[in-house]
Amino acid sequence: MKKTSIVGKNVRKLDSVEKAMGAATFTTDISLPHMLYGKVLRSPYPHAKIINIDTSEAEKHPGVEAVVCYKNTPRVKFNTSATSTFTIPPLQPVEDQYVFDSVVRYVGDEVAAVAAESMEIAEQAIKLIKVEYEELPAVFDPLEAMKTEAPLLHGQCKEGRNIPGEKIHMEMGDVEKGFEEADEVFEHTFKLPVQKQAQMETQAAVAKVGVDGRVTIWSTTQTPHPSQRILATIFGLPYSKVRVLNPPYIGGGFGVRIGLSAKAEPIAMALAMQAKKPVKVVYDRKEDFIASDTRHSGYVTVKTGVKKDGTFTARKMRGLLNAGAYCSWSAETPGVLGAMGLSVYRCANQMYDGHSVYTNTTPGGAMRGFGNPQAMFAIESQVDIIAEKLGLDPLDIRMKNMMKPGDQWVLPYKCQSSGLEECIKKGAAAINWDCRGKVEKGSTKKRGIGVGIGSHVSNAWPFCGDYSNAYITIHQDGSVLLATGVPDMGTGTITTLAQMAAETLGISFDKVSVTFADTESTPFDIGSHASRTCYASGIAVVAAANDAKKQILQYAAKKMEVEEEELQIENNNVLAINNPEKQLPLNKVAVDAHLEGQQFIGVGKIVPENAPPWLAHFAEVEVDTETGKVKVVKLVAAHDVGKAIHPQIVEGQLHGGLAQGIGYALSEEIKYNDKGQQLNDGFHKYMLPTAVDIPELEAIIVEAAEPSHPFGVKGVGETGLVATAPAIANAIFNAIGIRFFEIPITEEKVYKALLNKENE
Amino acid sequence: MAKTVLKMILNGKPVERLVSFDDTLLDALREDLGLTGTKKGCGKGECGACTIIMNGKAVNSCIVPALQAMDAAVETIEGIGTVEKLHPLQETFVDYGAIQCGFCTPGMIMSAKALLDKNVVPSREEIKEAIAGNVCRCTGYLKIEEAIMAAAEMMQSQQGK
Structure with a gap:
């Protein structure tokens, strides 16, 4: 690959000084003249029909300017997730929600909302709304919800009782024949918990309706363009009359707002349209926990046929996820779970079946990894079980079976590069794999080392449509405005995209500014998710930069009387490659062109391929056999990211994923009581890792360049937690000889398991 | 709601603002004084996004009543550095x-x-x-x-x- 001067460098991130100074604007910081505050009334029941709703007292309350419920908001069904805007036919998006409905389907479901002069008044007013409910039977477990006696949440579904969307089936080879060829067959079922994104900024939106009917929505969405379409459709407006933008920062996402920010946007919009004043809706932390998407809980079953030497002959998987009360991403997540689960190991005979099931719980949706962490906890736990049974080293069985470029797999794109072997080798060295089992074991504190490997995607196709656009405008002074529709939710998007633009154009990094995440100033982009921004949006930015560059060189060629092909741009100068003395500063070229009536405007319009990043995670743990407490001592994440545009950002993504992976493995879970109430509804009750829980972290960057990206990039945003939980679970097994088929592996579970083992 | 004048030394400068008895210090900073650098992540003192320094100690401003800052020296993110000279x-x-x-x-x-x-x-x-x-x-x-x-x-x- 060509030598780069900006790509690959840890330039100062474009957003970081503002953020360090407290000067960065987030949706929750926005304040407009005459702005009102919205507050939502939520269902106390998991399933109920609203027999009567009386809002008259609330409407009369001084300071209240709008009250909305199902009676005075659009009866247009939608899906809060962006899936509804890019589901590819013949699949159809599942649209099963209204802004408000006359039936509530989980504790926290929206019943009504009020806009008032102050938050205090809004809070008082929602208490004045009188609602008469008729309770309906509720169901909380996906296995129960498929039974014939289970209540129907959304009427008859074509694929089965309470099953949203289509069932997923994937198959290659002959699975039954593969099991016949096996010397041993292993089958296990794993149970996965509800994990919460717990991003720091809660769901929020500010809606302003102009006198001309145009609507502006500042919000926390990860996908302004698809959200524009969802909102315009709900309210029956031309897309061009609805502007959705980040202001421009978002306090994290991790998938929780791929599409709408729960219902913050449509509720703010409904209230603003009625009040004819701007309305701000900010979810409090409890609302964010109980009334916005979570990671899917569920069950994953893996059956694997193996030869004595460890060769996999067949694999059959089944994924059953808890959709919660509304579909959100529940039609897609089982597909990614299966596709990722079948794509890490080479195996000629594979089959997957999966789907979600509606229940009366908070909707399951997208969270970093999107089904993949569920798949890999199951698979990587089982691979360890197989290695143990066959007496093989866990690394050897993985190296023997791992997918390589050219191998056949279920995905419709090619694996064109893999640095997985290097990831495994470097990671193993960093964790001291050779000391595994040789670590001195104290009497009550047992140490163990474990591994998990995996892959992921670099954009959303083929699970849904995916494309990106970008504009590059060259100003008359030679500086550059890059316009991209993707947000920067902390992942460094604008910095890495600006690096790619500057590198392609041959200009210095400080000459690039970025306008982003705004439907009015940027072309369509499907947004920040699926580890796609650096890959897919990056390809579009490079295409736009190349388009602008071509225009510059064409113009300069005439001025300089040199063939276009012989010109290059370096250090803000257009120069002849073979005669560098012959050069013109870019600002001179740009202003000359301007005086002759021309501006260089590059357009990038691309449909990306896809590319698998590869990863190997290693964990060392110490289990206190007296208390059951698991302490993670060290985590190593070796990732093939293709090319690190900004290595510090890549490390940051991996560290953050590892921390969330520790939580997923050991402590994070939202549980329910028998009334359908969420028991873990705030930071005090939801145990996510804090600084004192973080062990030594080591991120290792491996760069096996990806041919389908101009700089060789693969996705990295989600990969950091894909194989963290199984690496930790496998390390726990190595330490105490107990296998856990369910996460989180809490102190209590370990303690009980140790007692059971003693009593055996 | 009855209001009282809150006087404090905010980022080195004396300020006075009318606040309610049930306003938190975070409300006063963000809503009344326009200092939105301090964030609200939970409103219950559980996440630390609203941390400021009051009389030398780090506190969660979302659970400190505004009037508790009477005559106190309060530092927020806006007061500790400038673009020219960051902290x-x-x-x-x-x-x-x-x-x-x-x-x-x-x-x-x-x-x-x-x-x-x-x-x-x-x-x-x-x-x-x-x-x-x-x-x-x-x-x-x-x-x-x-x-x-x-x-x-x-x-x-x-x-x-």
Whole structure:
């Protein structure tokens, strides 16, 4: 690959000084003249029909300017997730929600909302709304919800009782024949918990309706363009009359707002349209926990046929996820779970079946990894079980079976590069794999080392449509405005995209500014998710930069009387490659062109391929056999990211994923009581890792360049937690000889398991 | 609602604002004084996004009644550095990649500043302890701890001069 001067460098991130100074604007910081505050009334029941709703007292309350419920908001069904805007036919998006409905389907479901002069008044007013409910039977477990006696949440579904969307089936080879060829067959079922994104900024939106009917929505969405379409459709407006933008920062996402920010946007919009004043809706932390998407809980079953030497002959998987009360991403997540689960190991005979099931719980949706962490906890736990049974080293069985470029797999794109072997080798060295089992074991504190490997995607196709656009405008002074529709939710998007633009154009990094995440100033982009921004949006930015560059060189060629092909741009100068003395500063070229009536405007319009990043995670743990407490001592994440545009950002993504992976493995879970109430509804009750829980972290960057990206990039945003939980679970097994088929592996579970083992 | 004049020294300057008895210090800072750098992450003192320094101590401003700040010296993220001269913590948070979404950053920096104002040679454990009440969901804390260590070193050498 060509030598780069900006790509690959840890330039100062474009957003970081503002953020360090407290000067960065987030949706929750926005304040407009005459702005009102919205507050939502939520269902106390998991399933109920609203027999009567009386809002008259609330409407009369001084300071209240709008009250909305199902009676005075659009009866247009939608899906809060962006899936509804890019589901590819013949699949159809599942649209099963209204802004408000006359039936509530989980504790926290929206019943009504009020806009008032102050938050205090809004809070008082929602208490004045009188609602008469008729309770309906509720169901909380996906296995129960498929039974014939289970209540129907959304009427008859074509694929089965309470099953949203289509069932997923994937198959290659002959699975039954593969099991016949096996010397041993292993089958296990794993149970996965509800994990919460717990991003720091809660769901929020500010809606302003102009006198001309145009609507502006500042919000926390990860996908302004698809959200524009969802909102315009709900309210029956031309897309061009609805502007959705980040202001421009978002306090994290991790998938929780791929599409709408729960219902913050449509509720703010409904209230603003009625009040004819701007309305701000900010979810409090409890609302964010109980009334916005979570990671899917569920069950994953893996059956694997193996030869004595460890060769996999067949694999059959089944994924059953808890959709919660509304579909959100529940039609897609089982597909990614299966596709990722079948794509890490080479195996000629594979089959997957999966789907979600509606229940009366908070909707399951997208969270970093999107089904993949569920798949890999199951698979990587089982691979360890197989290695143990066959007496093989866990690394050897993985190296023997791992997918390589050219191998056949279920995905419709090619694996064109893999640095997985290097990831495994470097990671193993960093964790001291050779000391595994040789670590001195104290009497009550047992140490163990474990591994998990995996892959992921670099954009959303083929699970849904995916494309990106970008504009590059060259100003008359030679500086550059890059316009991209993707947000920067902390992942460094604008910095890495600006690096790619500057590198392609041959200009210095400080000459690039970025306008982003705004439907009015940027072309369509499907947004920040699926580890796609650096890959897919990056390809579009490079295409736009190349388009602008071509225009510059064409113009300069005439001025300089040199063939276009012989010109290059370096250090803000257009120069002849073979005669560098012959050069013109870019600002001179740009202003000359301007005086002759021309501006260089590059357009990038691309449909990306896809590319698998590869990863190997290693964990060392110490289990206190007296208390059951698991302490993670060290985590190593070796990732093939293709090319690190900004290595510090890549490390940051991996560290953050590892921390969330520790939580997923050991402590994070939202549980329910028998009334359908969420028991873990705030930071005090939801145990996510804090600084004192973080062990030594080591991120290792491996760069096996990806041919389908101009700089060789693969996705990295989600990969950091894909194989963290199984690496930790496998390390726990190595330490105490107990296998856990369910996460989180809490102190209590370990303690009980140790007692059971003693009593055996 | 009855209102009272809150007087305090905010970022080195005396200010007066009418506040209600049930306003939190966070409300007063964000809503009345327009200092939105301090964030609200939970409203219950559980996440640390609203951390400010009051009379030298890091506190969760979302659970401090505004009137408790009467006559107090209050420091917020807006008061500790300028674009021309960032505070060493702001400088190192930027340079060490300690900032991702940025929502926890102001509170995190203020917790760290409260530590470093008293102790410029903190151990790694003291740093972890100082920010144990500040939730960050993006970074995994490692680069934050490195940034605080580096800022401590900068402050040591500045004090040595």
